[in-house]
Amino acid sequence: xxxxxxxxxxxxxxxxxxxxxQDHIGSLSSAIEVARATEAANSNxxxxxxxxxxxxxxxxxxxWSGPPRLDIAR
Numbered sequence: 001x002x003x004x005x006x007x008x009x010x011x012x013x014x015x016x017x018x019x020x021x022q023d024h025i026g027s028l029s030s031a032i033e034v035a036r037a038t039e040a041a042n043s044n045x046x047x048x049x050x051x052x053x054x055x056x057x058x059x060x061x062x063x064w065s066g067p068p069r070l071d072i073a074r
Contacts, residue, residue, distance in 0.1 A: 001025070001026070001027065002023060003025075003026075003031040003051065003053055004024070004050075004052070004053050004064075004067075005021040005022050005023075005048050005049070005050060005051075006020060006021065006050075006051055006054075006064055007019045007046055007047070008046075008047040008049050011049075014069050015066050015068055015069070016051065016064075016068075017064065017065040017066060018064065019061060019064070020054060020061070021038065021048065022034075024050075028070060028071075031071075036048075049070075050071040051068065051069060052067060052070065
């Protein structure tokens with residue numbers, strides 16, 4: 001499966017808004033592991049959400065509003 005990691009700027013319930021960081025191909029649990037490792041690498045100063053893969057010809061620095069967070073059980 002393919003997922004995207006989003007740098008969360010705002011969250012309302014399970015919906016997040018923020019900037020695309022990277023895509024991840026694998027299981028949801030492996031995507032969550034990568035998200036937590038990314039947070040740790042940034043001294044836990046950013047919140048990284050796992051969402052369904054976003055579709056864009058150029059996702060880099062794209063702002064996404066409203067995808068549901070799949071790693072909600074934090």
